[in-house]
Amino acid sequence: MYTAGELAKKLGVSARTVRFYDEKGILRPGGYSEAGYRIYDESSVEKLQKILMLRYLKFSLEQIKQMIEPGDIDVRQSLAEQERLLIEKSEHMERVLFAVRQARKADTTDLWQKLRRIVELTREREFVIEQYRDDDNFNKRVSIHDYSTAEVGFFPWMLEKLRLEPGMKILEIGCGNAAFWKGVAPQLPENLEIHLTDYSDGMIEAAGRTMNELQQKFPEKRLRFTLEKKDAENFSYPVGDFDRIMANYMLYHLKNDNCPSLYKEVRDLLKENGIFSSSLIGREHNRELHQLVKEFDSDMDIPLESFDIFLETAQHELAEYFTGIQWWEQENDLLVPDTDLIYEYVSSYSKENAERLERNKERFFDLVESQKNSEGFFFIHKATGVVVCRKE
Secondary structure (H helix, E strand, O other), X not given: OEEHHHHHHHHOOOHHHHHHHHHOOOOOOOEEOOOOOEEEOHHHHHHHHHHHHHHHOOOOHHHHHHHHOOOOOOHHHHHHHHHHHHHHHHHHHHHHHHHHHHHHHOOHHHHHHHHHHHHHHHHHHHHHHHHOOOOHHHHHHHHXXXXXXXXXXXHHHHHHHHOOOOOOEEEEEOOOOOHHHHHHHHHOOOOOEEEEEEOOHHHHHHHHHHHHHHHHHOHHHOOEEEEEEOOHHHOOOOOOOEEXXXXXXXXXXXXXXXXXXXXXXXXXXEEEEEEEEEEEEOOOOOHHHHHHHXXXXXXXXXHHXXXXXXXXXXXXXXXXXXXXXXXXXXXXXXXXXXXXXHHHHHHOOOHHHHHHHHHOHHHHHHHHHHOOOOOOOEEEEOOEXXXXXXXX
16 A cells, blocks of 8 residues: 555655646545545556556546546557647647748848748648648538539549550659549559559548559459658659659649749659649639638638649749640539538638638528529539640
8 A cells, every 4th residue: 555655656756746646536546544645556556657658648637537447448549649649749840840940041131031931831831731631621622513514523524634544654642532543443544553642641541441442343454552651842752754643733732932842853753755734723713602701701711812823824833844734624613502511611621710600600601592593503613624744
């Protein structure tokens, strides 16, 4: 049997720490002495060891309380979630360290301006990471396109521009959950070697499920997939000689400072006469929806307001690195009858949007309903297309 002081000494902590965990309801004493001192036994030693280990691993007191008490909680799952959070914190600190190092290189005359710009870029980067931690936001945005007016879906339409042939070697940078490959699988030629990369662990996991699904569903295609975690902002790849390299709906998440190194790497990884393609949105994309959002709340986030590259401007940016640049915009709009779907779509833009909408959900619904046409559809103009260029 141990007093609080003896238990603390045995595990190298203060008696105050033992009392603190008692006050929080995590480490209750087995009883009290006649003099009123807390009394602990050997099970308390084991329990305190667990508490100290979990605190070292940065679990909250509430999480620790759930994990050490008998119940249905999955400790392995809790550890996996904590691993994800710690990785995010580590990556955040790496970005902050990068910002500090960049600022140190700046001239004294523009130090503060340089530092502010670096911090803005770092915050924008973290916003993108948060957006694509998993494919939940992506799926919310994809579902609205079920109400497309196009005769052919966007991915099959884009596939025609790529002119894939059997046996080609293809790299997709920023593959997300591999939705493109799922959308065009029946039309793919045979024996493709497909390399997929993304920065998000959640997207990598989702893409892995898609790969397995396609290989099981279309064994006659003999598709060979490789999946790796890579950051497009500092991109490199261990193999090259690709016939096609793709970057679908991701170039606008990069800032101008990061794009040249990516374009050079893409050019180096392509075969002679290999093709680089990128799907992009135009400046007028979702025009009616964004007008409605600003009418609802002028402070709401609209992602494309911070984009540096659009379908209309991509050819000028790519001309320094590639030749034979062509771009097409698909004739495609949306007629959406489902107000809930529009609500979810706008919520997926950011946490702040979701919170603002939740506080005034009824007003947002009324606003959408008031702008539907006589047949009950909310019209949204889409400006989406693809840019294709070549390495000579």
